[in-house]
Amino acid sequence: MASDRDLSDYPAMQDVVDSERRRGRGARSNRTGRFESQAHEEFDDGWETLGELEAFKTEVFEDTSKSIISHNDSPDVSFDSSINPYRGCEHGCIYCYARPSHCYLGHSAGLDFETKLYAKPNAAVLLERELKRPGYKPETIAIGGNTDPYQPIERERRITRAILEVMATANHPVGIITKSALVARDIDILAPMAAKNLARVAVSITTLDRHVARAMEPRAATPSKRLDTVKRLADAGIPVTVMVAPIIPGLTDHEIEPILEAAREAGARDAGYVLLRLPLEIKDLFREWLREEFPDRADKVISLLRSMHGGRDYTAHFGVRQRGRGPYASQIALRFRLTKKRLGLGEERVPLRTDLFIRPGNGGQQLSLL
Template structure:
């Protein structure tokens, strides 16, 4: 996967902030024009008091039939080489989401557009079966949820993720899922059957145990309590479950690392990981706007610590550094995490998902295998 070129830090622009009522229940505070657009549009009050008549941002879902569904990457600091994203954009609205800049490729803003203009890969299951049927395809763990959440609210009706799981179960293909949604418990029936054959594992992301911080930072994602309950249900069903303390935000959520891990272990998680806050491209400005709005007393401290891990910048995209940072503060976070994991007995299970059970699907018109 080619790395995006690093851009100059985008500073927060008070003049571009969207009225509270128009963005109620959303994470981003602005909707700046995407970086690839030839024109820059900005809403402003011309003195005729017209801003009060603007509609609130509503969620719109577009059908987005894809030509291919399996995305490949060769990033050396990522544990998987293939993934599927059933949706583009994410209604959870997490202000820190590193996938936000991808919406600019669609001509949208990384801000409120990312949360309100969603795209559903309506033919995902059909394409997946076709791509798995290719005689040259070799199985390996399929990562799902690496860009936007496959269990975001629209999945309740669209059920695209479930249709993908049905294909993976039918072909005995291993899958690893990352989500912060309790909706995943709907699919425990499939996941439990796959887990019995070492074909499935799930990772639940928990950023904070503070419901107020979570609501401000991840406005349409399930509460921390619901996520822990999802961990419990998955674990009780025999599905290997990891908790990701991600992202860790300096001077805001970092005091909770040990408490999150302890709660996860009590709920039945077997393993844990962490990722530091990442602020590439437009996310830097969006996050600064959010900090100034929600935590003005801590904003300067948060950004000072972020820059201490990235050579004085908000973010560096170097392999092996982008997810953890460097320097004394980054080292301290890593040490705290490792000590807590060791004390709680997490990360003891090193078993891998199986690939030897894979059964290549046979499409209509294809020759059946002879052996």
């Protein structure tokens, strides 16, 4: 059953979903998105469901976008162009900065984000069409800048693989961002591209503690599997960057050095980090999770984070939103920089090539007159 109430009193509601209904998920609640005029609240009246509400199940819808390459001009993002084969992400990472984007679809940033997924089945066709445009100029495209391109449904959908096949044929440079071991499936495409300096992969490793990872990223690969994936990619000649993202002060920041050391031993060539970000709906979702999973550290984590954002949960300014400012933020930056230097990470980074690009059709040759 459900009831509707005005959103004006909605922020005061504490509607954490029963643990059995959200088993294996990251978010604890499913509050109505910020763009909706009414809030939707489920409750059991004891009649229709005989005392039980249905558990959250993964649903996949088709996204009918007319274009596939997104562009940004953010100075603190390392890429200008990206492709996201999926909206929403079943990994369920509680800290995911993409959660608020689900509200644009009329969904919640909470459990909806990890259970109501959108796939772009025509992504490869749209990409090939973009690359064929006479005025198209190749630049590195990041796959997975918003949600993970190798989340569980990619095993069946294979949309990311189809995109890579188009890029490989066109000799188009690509960077992949993922925390999934499934990326190793596509080594047969990525290794030949890397041999031409056309591909690199960034693997996210937030913690080496399996229990913390299980709570924080419930359906993502375990830390050991991610390190094994780094090794498999590196052994195949594919440049790998390890992203310690996000660093959560008071919870995972003590692992900076061990993560980088393990990454280097596995074959990573570079590393980067992002501080925990709590914009919009994420601030409440993260607090709910933190209070349940780590009640003894909850106050400390939030206090440290706010100390890096001028007493606020989050600062949206470029240059600050991903790194913070102040003594604690400076300490994290220094530790990261010194550890990278000690391990020799980041010394071999070379820009991916764009001069090998072959426009799809006509073998890359353009006819002067038609």
